[in-house]
Amino acid sequence: MAREDQTAANEAMLEGQGNIWFCLFRFVETMALKCAVELRVADIIDSHGCPITLSQIASDIGSPSLDLNSLARIMNVLARMKLFDVNSQSTGCDKGLAFRAHVRPSLTFSTLNHLSQSDYKDGFDSVESVVDVGGGSGSTMIEIVKAHPHIKGTNFDLPHVVATAPAYPGVTHVGGDMLESIPHADVIPMQRIMHNWSDEDCIKILKNCRKAIPEKTGKVVILDVGGRRGQSSNGRGYWREEVFRATKLSKFQRWSQSSRPIPSDQEHVQLSS
Numbered sequence: 001m002a003r004e005d006q007t008a009a010n011e012a013m014l015e016g017q018g019n020i021w022f023c024l025f026r027f028v029e030t031m032a033l034k035c036a037v038e039l040r041v042a043d044i045i046d047s048h049g050c051p052i053t054l055s056q057i058a059s060d061i062g063s064p065s066l067d068l069n070s071l072a073r074i075m076n077v078l079a080r081m082k083l084f085d086v087n088s089q090s091t092g093c094d095k096g097l098a099f100r101a102h103v104r105p106s107l108t109f110s111t112l113n114h115l116s117q118s119d120y121k122d123g124f125d126s127v128e129s130v131v132d133v134g135g136g137s138g139s140t141m142i143e144i145v146k147a148h149p150h151i152k153g154t155n156f157d158l159p160h161v162v163a164t165a166p167a168y169p170g171v172t173h174v175g176g177d178m179l180e181s182i183p184h185a186d187v188i189p190m191q192r193i194m195h196n197w198s199d200e201d202c203i204k205i206l207k208n209c210r211k212a213i214p215e216k217t218g219k220v221v222i223l224d225v226g227g228r229r230g231q232s233s234n235g236r237g238y239w240r241e242e243v244f245r246a247t248k249l250s251k252f253q254r255w256s257q258s259s260r261p262i263p264s265d266q267e268h269v270q271l272s273s
């Protein structure tokens with residue numbers, strides 16, 4: 001191989017390795033965000049009305065066992081995510097840092113706080129069967145069954161999608177069209193599905209969910225984002241422009257403010273998060 005080709009191949013390999021590490025440690029951002037939400041960091045900073053120091057944040061959190069170094073690491077991750085500004089010019093700050101929320105906590109972090117409380121509250125303890133509608137390769141269903149092995153899990157998606165889904169004990173892959181019918185289950189989670197369809201199609205899907213769940217105890221759990229709609233290239237579905245432009249936080253906020261009409265016979269459909 002020519003020297004230039006070898007160099008290009010090495011660079012590509014290094015970039016690939018870097019991307020793998022980036023993907024592996026991506027969860028750190030989610031964990032840091034979860035900590036900030038649970039510790040109400042944005043609310044604390046906001047309540048001061050100006051940038052505040054790490055020890056001010058720690059003192060307002062008020063936990064006797066709080067580790068300042070760990071808090072500093074969390075805040076640095078969040079600052080890198082551009083959720084907070086770090087101002088190294090402020091005077092009187094420990095480690096020369098002061099933090100300012102980049103977002104209005106009332107608009108976003110409290111929504112996240114609410115989201116973190118609206119996970120599937122009743123839990124899966126009394127649930128016997130779950131169908132993940134549009135579940136793709138079944139990764140969500142696998143996680144649910146891993147955590148709750150008593151559950152009979154069905155991963156439902158288009159036939160060509162489930163054809164390549166990996167086998168997992170306790171999870172059955174079923175191919176079909178959610179616009180036609182959905183397999184029966186106690187609970188139907190639908191993650192990142194509804195935003196992609198017109199209101200008419202969403203109503204069709206919800207009606208099929210309604211038929212698939214027990215009348216009194218069945219639940220549909222929708223996890224999704226919102227935004228402005230545009231016509232999709234296939235002429236049937238829709239896409240939301242803001243999915244590509246806005247941050248996830250503001251998408252969640254917009255979604256939670258929007259009032260998507262639910263068909264009148266959907267009284268047992270529970271919209272959650």
Ligand SMILES: C[S@@+](CC[C@H](N)C(=O)[O-])C[C@H]1O[C@@H](n2cnc3c(N)ncnc32)[C@H](O)[C@@H]1O
Pocket residue numbers: 133134135136137156157158161176177178179190191192193
């Ligand atoms: C954005 S992906 C979401 C996948 C998964 N729920 C997640 O959150 O990672 C949308 C999924 O819906 C599936 N889908 C699209 N049309 C469908 C239909 N008519 N019936 C069943 N599944 C469908 C797609 O194949 C795809 O796996």
